[in-house]
Structure formats: C-alpha cells, structure tokens
Amino acid sequence: MSRRPRIVxxxxxxxxxxxxxxxxRSARGRAEITLLNPTDYFLYLPLLPQVAAGILDxxxxxxxxxxxxxxxxxxxxxxxxxxLDGQTVHYTDPEGAAGSLGYERLLLTVGSVNKLLPxxxxxxxxxxxxxxxxxxxxxxxxxxxxxxxxxxxDAALAAARCTFVVVGAGYTGTEVAAQMRMLxxxxxxxxxxxxxxxxxxxxxxVAPRVLPGMxxxxxxxxxxxxxxxxxxxxxxxxxxxxxRDGVLLSDGEFVASRTLVWCxxxxxxxxxxxxxxxxxxxxxxxxxYLQVPGCADVFACGDAAxxxxxxxxxxxxxxxxxxxxxxxxVAGENVAASLGLGRRWRPYRHRDLGFVVDLGGVQAAxxxxxxxxxxxxxxxxxxGYHLAAMPGGRARVAADWLLDAVxxxxxxxxxxxxxxSVPLDTASPELPKAPDPVTDHPPxxxx
Numbered sequence: 001m002s003r004r005p006r007i008v009x010x011x012x013x014x015x016x017x018x019x020x021x022x023x024x025r026s027a028r029g030r031a032e033i034t035l036l037n038p039t040d041y042f043l044y045l046p047l048l049p050q051v052a053a054g055i056l057d058x059x060x061x062x063x064x065x066x067x068x069x070x071x072x073x074x075x076x077x078x079x080x081x082x083x084l085d086g087q088t089v090h091y092t093d094p095e096g097a098a099g100s101l102g103y104e105r106l107l108l109t110v111g112s113v114n115k116l117l118p119x120x121x122x123x124x125x126x127x128x129x130x131x132x133x134x135x136x137x138x139x140x141x142x143x144x145x146x147x148x149x150x151x152x153x154d155a156a157l158a159a160a161r162c163t164f165v166v167v168g169a170g171y172t173g174t175e176v177a178a179q180m181r182m183l184x185x186x187x188x189x190x191x192x193x194x195x196x197x198x199x200x201x202x203x204x205x206v207a208p209r210v211l212p213g214m215x216x217x218x219x220x221x222x223x224x225x226x227x228x229x230x231x232x233x234x235x236x237x238x239x240x241x242x243x244r245d246g247v248l249l250s251d252g253e254f255v256a257s258r259t260l261v262w263c264x265x266x267x268x269x270x271x272x273x274x275x276x277x278x279x280x281x282x283x284x285x286x287x288x289y290l291q292v293p294g295c296a297d298v299f300a301c302g303d304a305a306x307x308x309x310x311x312x313x314x315x316x317x318x319x320x321x322x323x324x325x326x327x328x329x330v331a332g333e334n335v336a337a338s339l340g341l342g343r344r345w346r347p348y349r350h351r352d353l354g355f356v357v358d359l360g361g362v363q364a365a366x367x368x369x370x371x372x373x374x375x376x377x378x379x380x381x382x383x384g385y386h387l388a389a390m391p392g393g394r395a396r397v398a399a400d401w402l403l404d405a406v407x408x409x410x411x412x413x414x415x416x417x418x419x420x421s422v423p424l425d426t427a428s429p430e431l432p433k434a435p436d437p438v439t440d441h442p443p444x445x446x447x
Contacts, residue, residue, distance in 0.1 A: 005031050005339050008089055008103040010079045010271075012037035012065055014045075014324035015302030015331065016109035017391070022332025024071040026342040033072045034101055036079055036091055040065055043131060044390050045321060047397070049172070050358070052135040052142075053179035054409040056400045062132060063392045075101065079110065082275055084295060105297055105335050108275075108284065109328065112266035112303035112319060116425055121242030126262040128424040129172060137417040138180075138261065144413055145258055146184060146199070150191040158197045160256035162188075165247050166263060167239055169205035170213065171357055173263030174222055177203040177231050178359040185230070187411045202232045202255065209235055211365070213318075214355060218365040221374040225359045262424060266319065268304045280306035280316060288347035290331045291338075299335055301327035301348075310349050317350065325389075326350055356382040 007023060009016050012035055020035050027033060041062040050056045065074045077091035077099060089101045114128045127141065128134050145161040152158035164184070166177045184199035203226065209216070210223045210233060226233050234249075239260070241248040246256040268282040277292055278285045283306035284292060290307065292298040301307060302324040309315040317323045327348055336342030356366040356378070364378035366385070373381055383401065387394045 005104040005341075006102060007031050007033045007105045007107070007335060007339075008101050009033070009035045009107045009109060010037075010082075010089060011109040011111055011269075011302070011304075012039070012042050012074075013109060013111040013302060014321045015111070015328035016107070017042040017063075017065075017069075018325050018328025019107055019109060019301070019332035019335070020069050020072045021391075022329050023336055024069060026333065026336035027071070029071060030341055031336075031339065034075055034103075035065065035069065035072050036075045036077055036089065036101060037065065038076065038078050038094070040074060040076060042068070042391070044386075044393075046171075046389075047386060048129070048132070048135050049175040049179045051132065052129075052139045052176065053183045053360075054139060054411065055179070055404045056397060058132050058136060060393055060397045060400055061390075063390075068392055075099070079271055082106070082108075082271070084275060084277075084298065087297065103297070105339060106299070107331055107335055108272060108298070108300040108304060109302045109324075109331075110269040110271050110304045111324075113269055114262065114424055115265045115267040116262075117264065119239055119241065122239065122260070122262065123424050125242040125244060126167075126260040126424050128262055128422065129176060130266070133417045133422045136414065137419065137422045139183075140413045140415065140417065141259065142180060142184060143187060143411050146187040146191055146193075146411075147413075149197065150193055152194065155194045155197055156256070158194045159200070160246065161258050162193065162197055163200045163202070163246075163255060163257040164259040164261070165202045165204065165239075165255060165257050166261045167204050168263035168265060169203050169207060169210045169233070169235070170263065170265060171211065171355070173203060173205070173261070174211055174226070175358055175360075176261060176263060177201050178226060178229065178363075181229055181231050182360045183409065183411070186409060190411065199230075200232070201230065202234060204234050204237045204239065204249070206238045206250075207235060211357060214357070214365070215367050215372055217372050218357075218367055218374070221372075221378075222357060222359060222365045225363045225365075225374075229360070266303065268319075272300070272304050283316070283319075289334050289345050290327060290348060291334065296338070299331050301331040307348055310347060311351075317348075322353060322355075323350065356385050358382050 044061040077093045081090040149158040149161035181201045209219045211219045272284040284300045290301045303319040307317045309317045330348045354367040362376045362379040364382040366373045366378040
C-alpha cells in the first residue's frame, strides 16, 4: 500500500486496550491505529466494588487512553453498525453526531453488557454494576438510604431502607456484598438509626454455593467470611419479582427493601449480532488466531468473541478479564502480522493463573497457580495481584489502600449520577433527558 494501513479497534476494555498497546509497539508508526470507545479511559473493572465502597477514588481505576496509548488515535463514540463489505464502522459520538471510520483491519473488542432475565420489575427497580457511573450511583444510593433511615417516621420503613439485596454470588456480587456491608456498618455508627434497626445484606443465587466457578474449598471460605460479617447468604434462591417496595423471592418470602443490586452475570455486546457472522451463544466465532472465519480483515477477542480453548478441545474460553487481557496481546500481534508489520502469527493458548476475590479488610479468597489461600495471606496476594495486573496508577491505588487502613471513610453523597443515566440494560442506554424532580429526589418510600 502507498499509504499507511488503517486499523480500527472497537472497544477499550481489557482486550481492546491491550491490543492497541501491542499494535502501537509493533507498528511503530507504520499504521494508522484508531481506537473507538464511548469513554476516554480504560477501566480496571476488578476494583470497581472498592470504588462503590469508598475505598478508592474512581480516578484510580480509570486510566486515560490518550496518555497511555502513544501512537493510537482515540475517537469517542458508540459503534452502531459495522459494514463488513464496505470496511466501515459507523458510530455516534457523545453529543449525538454520526461518524464513520474506514479500515483495512478491524478488531472487535466490544466486551459485554448486563444480562437481564425476564423477571417482572427487575429492569425498572434493580441497579446494575458494570461501570463507574453505576458504582458512584450505588454508593450515593446506599448512603442516602442509611441517612433517610435515621429520620424515618417508623421502624418498618427504616428497616426497609437498611435492607440491601444482591442477586448473583459470582465474583462481582460477592465482592459488592462484602465491601458494601462494611461501608453500611460504618455508616450506621455515625447515623442514629431507630432502636433495633441494623444494616441487612442478602446475597442470593440459584447456584448451590457462593463463587461456583472457584474451587469448592475457596467457596466455603468466602461463604464463611460473608456470614461472619453479617451477610445473609441464600443459595438456590433468586428474585421472582421486584417492586418499588421490595423483592419477592423464589421461595415465596417478600423482603421489604429499597435496594436491589443485579450482578447475575453478563452477555456479549449485541453489536456483534449485526455483523451477520456465525455466533456461539451471542459471541462472535473466531479461529485460534482470533480471526473471523471467511473475513480475512476482521479479528475479535474478549467477551464478545467465542475463542477456542486449545487446552480444552471443543470448548471456548470463559468470559473473564484474565482471558481478555491475554487475548488482546495475541490479537494485536496477529493483526500486525497480517499486515507485515510484526512477527509470525500465533494461536491463543493459555495457562490458568487462578483467581482472586477481595472480601474486604484483610479477608480474601485466592488460588494463585492452583494453590488455595484464605485470610490475610489471600488478602496480600489479592492486592499484590491487582497492583501487578493494573497497566498504570499503581502508586495511587496503593496510597488509597494505605489511607483507608488508617483513616475513616467519608460517607457523603456526591450527587454526580442520577438514576435515569444508569439504566440496567446497558445494551440500549437511554438518551439524556430532563431531570425528573420525583425520580431524581425520591420521596419517602421511593427507591
């Protein structure tokens, strides 16, 4: 080609960010690399529960793309349609203007969105947990409920405001329940709640145990820590209906509450459905080289791609940050190789490094390299793992952890995010609208 080839990466999550960084290093200015993303930062999702709990400043886990990816042009926008024949990505920018990007190579790393189930009332009354707006809104909402409970006209209303229900006992739900329980206990000490009213947290899941994807021993450890901390763990239980005043559980019990946190898992971003290519449970099928079969110019990885698991023939790699991060590097190398800008192609192979779950304070559950750990040792490994895995901002995160260990948390509402701006169905975000004085400032009895 007489001009530099154009490479477009859609999505700046774990896979997209790593791919962009890898491509920039391989191309060394010999290609035009464009990264299309709705925000101007890479979000380190595993520490999001600590942002909601007030341990970390939200900026600590948001790494600016412009400062971190040299040689990569960042375009702010939401991809809406992909024209594979015309080699064009159509998008909408944050102010509603339409735009398009042409490419010689396309890498789809659009990730995943909240998974909704057909349960009455969930979409209207539950809070999702997929990004900074949701974490900040949840923190404000929880603080508001404790403060309103302190001045509630009767104990029943106060108890409902102090009852918090988390659905989904996977990594996210377990960490949210553990971290936020500690926050509300601290808030209850500062606010005079009616006699006998205490923060109550329920963790529900249809699975038979907490953290079903982890070793059974670690699952029991997490369950024990949660129960000791005061979280009511209810397995083989879910929500049958969500209302403004509470949730009806699958066992028939109605729990009066103003807070339902939805952490049941994720599904691939529906953008890939519009490509017209074969899918596996909503994920775009790729070969071991992360290339879409029949489309020599299109690659995909991360949560939105069904990547063959060469270590387990016939299966696909699970939707985890660990896989997305490592797939991003391989995808970047293979895209570069396809243009003659890098070394030879290589398939995606992995070795399971284990998982870590932060349970708040010094408690954690971890199995690094298959070695099960719990208690303070696991807590040390967990925080060490996050510091090593983060692509930047480590010193600031470590400083926040140190300050949290020696200083009380600031339990104040910031009011930066309104409920209408964090819809649970992140696959079809609502457009900004005028604030509603009723929903933005809930009266007694509203969520």
